[in-house]
Amino acid sequence: MFPSRVCAPLRAAPESEDIFESALSNLFTDDTQNSHGTPGQSVVYDSPRFGKIALRIPAHPDVEEGRKLFAHYLWNAGVIAADAIECASRDGVTDCQVQWDRRHWDVRGKRLLELGAGTALPSIISALSGAASLTITDHPSSPALTMGAIEQNLRENVLETPRVDHTNSRPVVNVFGYTWGTTKMYLPNHYGKPAPEQLETFDRIIIADCLWMPSQHVNLVKTILHYLESSQKDACAFVLAGFHTGRATVRRFFEIATGEWREEDQGGDEDEDEDEELRAVQGRLKAADIFEIDTNGVRRPWLPSRPGEDKQQTRRWTVCAVLVRR
Template sequence: MFPSRITSPTPPIPQTEDIFSSALSTLFTDDVQNSHGVPGSHVTYHSRRFGDIELRIPQHPDVEEGRKLFAHYLWNAGVICADAVEEASRDDKRAEDREDGGTRVKWNKSYWDVCGQSVLELGAGTALPSIISALSGAASTTITDHPSSPALTTGAIEQNVKTNILERDKRKAPNDESTTTVGEVNIFGYTWGTTPMYSPSSYGKPLPQHQQPTSFTRIIIADCLWMPSQHVNLVKTVLHYLDDSDPGNCALVVAGFHTGRETVRNFLEIATGDYTLLAAKVEEQEDTKGNSESEDTETKHVAGRLRAAEIFEIDVNGLTRSWEAVREGDSREAAKRWCVVAVLVRR
């Protein structure tokens, strides 16, 4: 269901490789594509509410620092997150209870409805969830990625915002439900765990203090968990920017298992302090004795300060199941089909 929302343009004169590539999902029905697009190309997200969203995929970066960010693809977590925001932000009952191809998808409006909210997306890449948030009525949308990310350095995010938000009125589809007035949309460079944000064109030069954002009511984290070394920094960012004036303000986390369930579990354990697998944690600590004491101190400072108001797993067809820290017999191929969905709030 979710991967079928993404299509790539067909070349004017298709080659054998193009035909074969477009038929992969039909030929290999058990294999799931969890990333979409070719670096530097375009894909289309087919939205029920807003019609086609044309997305430029960032180019493959020339420097190693940028390649490690994996911003040059659209990942399934971003597609699932976009669907959640899109459906929950509807005004009608379909937002709470929708039949979709025989499966039932429920998104809790208390968290996923972004109408009137201030939204921050971390590690945005193509910025699909942010674009959907802006079209769905967010009061403000702040799109961020690492200052060295090709999503910023090649202007991919800027182009996606221009095409799908700023120029949208010129080519609205008949069933387009986007709001007539889109809130403020900003694009900044940002390094997780720090406080300053940067102009996307000025790597290393922070925005003036009066332009620095202060807080947000919704923070989107879609497929940003593949680097365990950044888990503490992600939690620090949430604690710094999540508005504490309302207990319903939250971080919306969607992450695939393609880099391992233990990687996802590690982030959730740090964020919530729920170390459900103490033995496994001890083994991890034995394997990382070389870590500095300062890193341990930082972990203790942020660990357990958030709570999972909701957490479950969802597959590419919209089927849901309970979250399991360890799922026996889950092969790597099967794991590619699933993502964890977590709503984190302050304790």
């Protein structure tokens, strides 16, 4: 269901290879696609509510630091986040294939921050769904920023597109460079030049497919704790992640964030400073909701380990969590 919403636009005079490539997710339903697009080109996300949304995929970066960010694809976690936000941010909707808890996923009137945005699909859907403001960030070296993909996607799908409710109101939108775990945002394409207005807190934080680097787990939790609004009970972070680098990697993030699902043997490879940073953030969040969802919208409980699960089975699933302050 989710991967079939994404396709590559056909050329004006498509050849047979182009047609075949655009239909891969429908032809080979057992071969799960968890990333979409060709670096530097475009894909179309077919939104049930807003129609076709063209997304420029960031080009493959020239520098190794940028390549390690994997921003040059659209990942399934972003597609699922977009579906959740779109479905929950409406009243009286009964035709959504997946039902999402409106207490959390309804973004109307909310201030949102997206980390590691890439194509920024969840933010675009949030803007169209009635969010009050959006702050869209990626690492300062990300091709999504340095090559202008985020700004182009926003311009074509939000800033130059009439609102679905036919009003002239649009959310306040900012695009910044940001390094996880820090407290300062920078102008895009001007790393080292702080943004003139440093925003303080947000009602919702979107983190889609950002858990593949264990070295950044503490920094991600730091960011949530710093930017998540503390005066509102419903303020939360959406954390969605595929198991690209293994279930244990994903589990480690939730161990740090919530203090739960811990294993006795943590490897012992952290140095003293890293241990101190971990202790400062560990267990300060809790999961208001957490489950796994597959590419067809089927849900099952989150489990920190699933013995006997092979890589092909794992590729079908994405963990979805709503984290709140304790």
